Amino acid sequence: MSSVSPDKRRKMESALSQLKKHTVVVADTGDFNAIDEYKPQDATTNPSLILAAAKMPAYQQLLDQAIKYGIAKGGTEEEQVANTMDKLFVSFGLEILKKVPGRVSTEVDARLSFDKDEMVAKALKLIALYEEAGIDKERVLIKLSSTWEGIQAGKELEEKHGVHCNMTLLFSFAQAVACAEAKVTLISPFVGRIFDWYKENTDRKSFEPHEDPGVLSVTKIYNYYKKFGYSTVVMGASFRNTGEVKALAGCDLLTISPGLLAELSQDHSVVTQTLSDKIKHTFDSV
Secondary structure, three states: OOOOOHHHHHHHOOHHHHHHOOOEEEEEOOOHHHOHHHOOOEEEOOHHHHHHHHOOHHHHHHHHHHHHHHHHHOOOHHHHHHHHHHHHHHHHHHHHHOOOOOOEEEEOOHHHOOOHHHHHHHHHHHHHHHHHOOOOHHHEEEEEEOOHHHHHHHHHHHHHHOOOEEEEEEOOHHHHHHHHHOOOOEEEEEOHHHHHHHHHHOOOOOOOHHHOHHHHHHHHHHHHHHHHOOOOEEEEEOOOOHHHHHHOOOOOEEEEOHHHHHHHHHOOOOOOOOOOHHHHHOOOOO
């Protein structure tokens, strides 16, 4: 029988290992070679992350293949660029899916955020590219902006096409409620962007994790979803520090950059679960 107390055992474990006991950990990166070390369940990407990765010499071949594909598709220069980017995003997604057992999120061009039909068409095109490569749509989340049009696009994709959606650029409780009512698969409320706004526009320049405005926003959304039994799951995103991450232990999922994953893997402080679906029995205000 081990003589090590549970508290001491937790202290020997990394914060990342402890976090994984309460939350599905997702890697937020386009650099799929950085994923192996941290063993996440899923991965998320966005155009800026893919651009950063595409500049790395290790991924030059994927970029060259995407350009060749875009040119071969023909059309105007704008259409060739669009086809190249679609191919590049999916190519990175395919490589990421070799590294994670779960799903990858691939984002629809944010410039389409106020055109429902264009978002639906782009999403179906991305899914078709995955399916052509032998990947079932169940392993893909399509990222859509949480504009009104984006939420309606998500609703249509889920209901009519069986395409799972990840609603991003989500900063408010109202957006979260609209997404839940639309019965999308997942939302990604931003923590760090909310923190940034408060830091820039108020006298407060720092916050303890438990009072961080972004943490409080995600906590409120999570508790509301669990109280009213919505099927949509919550994936906290856009973190500025590991304190924000640890303050949301127990959230359905958390998508975390490789830099913060590295910090969590070296951190041996105790991580306490702060969110749980059991809170639905006690949560009385929204």
